[in-house]
Amino acid sequence: xxxxxxxxxxxxxxxxxxxxxxxxxxxxxxxxxxxxxxxxxxxxxxxxxxxxxxxxxxxxxxxxxxxxxxxxxxxxxxxxxxxxxxxxxxxxxxxxxxxxxxxxxxxxxxxxxxxxxxxxxxxxxxxxxxxxxxxxxxxxxxxxxxxxxxxxxxxxxxxxxxxxxxxxxxxxxxxxxxxxxxxxxxxxxxxxxxxxxxxxxxxxxxxxxxxxxxxxxxxxxxxxxxxxxxxxxxxxxxxxxxxxxxxxxxxxxxxxxxxxxxxxxxxxxxxxxxxxxxxxxxxxxxxxxxxxxxxxxxxxxxxxxx
Amino acid sequence: xxxxxxxxxxxxxxxxxxxxxxxxxxxxxxxxxxxxxxxxxxxxxxxxxxxxxxxxxxxxxxxxxxxxxxxxxxxxxxxxxxxxxxxxxxxxxxxxxxxxxxxxxxxxx
Numbered sequence: 001x002x003x004x005x006x007x008x009x010x011x012x013x014x015x016x017x018x019x020x021x022x023x024x025x026x027x028x029x030x031x032x033x034x035x036x037x038x039x040x041x042x043x044x045x046x047x048x049x050x051x052x053x054x055x056x057x058x059x060x061x062x063x064x065x066x067x068x069x070x071x072x073x074x075x076x077x078x079x080x081x082x083x084x085x086x087x088x089x090x091x092x093x094x095x096x097x098x099x100x101x102x103x104x105x106x107x108x109x110x111x112x113x114x115x116x117x118x119x120x121x122x123x124x125x126x127x128x129x130x131x132x133x134x135x136x137x138x139x140x141x142x143x144x145x146x147x148x149x150x151x152x153x154x155x156x157x158x159x160x161x162x163x164x165x166x167x168x169x170x171x172x173x174x175x176x177x178x179x180x181x182x183x184x185x186x187x188x189x190x191x192x193x194x195x196x197x198x199x200x201x202x203x204x205x206x207x208x209x210x211x212x213x214x215x216x217x218x219x220x221x222x223x224x225x226x227x228x229x230x231x232x233x234x235x236x237x238x239x240x241x242x243x244x245x246x247x248x249x250x251x252x253x254x255x256x257x258x259x260x261x262x263x264x265x266x267x268x269x270x271x272x273x274x275x276x277x278x279x280x281x282x283x284x285x286x287x288x289x290x291x292x293x294x295x296x297x298x299x300x301x302x303x304x305x306x
Numbered sequence: 307x308x309x310x311x312x313x314x315x316x317x318x319x320x321x322x323x324x325x326x327x328x329x330x331x332x333x334x335x336x337x338x339x340x341x342x343x344x345x346x347x348x349x350x351x352x353x354x355x356x357x358x359x360x361x362x363x364x365x366x367x368x369x370x371x372x373x374x375x376x377x378x379x380x381x382x383x384x385x386x387x388x389x390x391x392x393x394x395x396x397x398x399x400x401x402x403x404x405x406x407x408x409x410x411x412x413x414x415x
Contacts, residue, residue: 033345033401040341058341077348079403095405125382125399134340137368138381210379231381 001100002028004298007080008107010037011284012274014064015291016105021071023299029075036061037109041131048284085248085267103269103298110238110275119203127211128232132156136163144231145170145214153235154182161191168227170195203232240276263294271297311354313364317373325392330414331362335385337369342401343384349404361411390414
């Protein structure tokens with residue numbers, strides 16, 4: 001029986017692990033498929049306080065992991081397949097293993113959203129990507145498109161100009177959601193052009209097994225055309241990883257976990273932190289902060305139920 | 307970083323070590339700068355230990371081995387391919403659970 005089990009290993013999960021380890025609760029962290037979380041997909045993180053010269057995302061996560069382990073957090077690989085939150089202790093199923101725990105901290109984060117086109121899925125890894133830092137390398141000297149209008153889309157577009165011959169940013173509206181600093185950077189980059197008010201209709205060419213173009217349609221004029229690109233990077237936002245908790249915990253209309261009075265969810269003893277319950281701030285530092293809150297809330301809950 | 311059971315495949319040894327192998331071969335296309343590839347590393351290590359002698363399991367660095375990477379049209383990593391008798395029998399793109407790899411490998415044994 002565990003006192004604290006944490007699902008997820010991004011900044012929220014590992015900060016919760018650090019705090020509960022230091023409270024002698026020997027937390028178990030189940031890493032999940034995307035171990036280390038979204039920061040594993042980034043390059044330099046320049047807005048995490050304390051790193052004046054910036055730090056690489058994967059390095060920051062490795063440091064957080066080591067720090068949590070130093071105080072006794074147990075981190076295991078694995079992917080949770082089911083949870084039973086109807087009775088205490090809660091039961092977590094991971095493959096053929098089950099874990100019983102007094103408290104559960106959910107830090108499963110959010111994953112990249114896809115457009116939902118069959119051609120997009122079929123060409124994933126063959127020209128369609130959600131990870132510019134992973135796959136930009138394959139498009140040296142080639143024309144590519146980035147879909148989206150937020151900070152991550154513009155950051156990816158700017159990053160990808162290191163490799164690509166040209167980057168077309170395809171956005172369904174005529175204004176960007178991205179921060180001013182990211183917008184200015186992208187607008188000033190001669191390799192980046194914009195397709196405004198534009199929807200993506202299809203990715204070509206599934207039969208050839210590689211991307212050869214992107215069919216787009218202007219949603220004001222109705223004009224359809226094909227962009228001759230060899231790579232398509234989808235950066236249209238994230239969707240919370242909450243399918244495990246559907247029907248168990250209260251969520252908002254888009255699947256984010258609802259929290260109240262700090263990190264408490266709709267079931268006593270279950271806490272949530274990081275992007276899985278935050279579609280507003282979504283920063284490494286806010287995720288880490290909420291991870292700390294979840295650990296303190298779990299600690300107090302355990303103390304009051306002894 | 308790789309455990310002793312994990313082979314290193316290259317443009318140079320691919321034909322002999324992968325295509326002409328008598329057992330099925332799992333090839334993990336990866337690169338140092340790819341975060342998810344690093345996340346997949348321990349899963350590959352565990353599979354290599356579990357399938358030692360039955361499936362040859364190894365990594366191919368896409369940075370250093372452009373020939374094989376281009377030939378198999380790998381344009382995203384991590385990508386894992388399973389070869390049997392010189393042919394690709396499975397392609398798995400992105401991070402998946404160890405049990406999913408096992409199910410795919412077992413179907414070719």
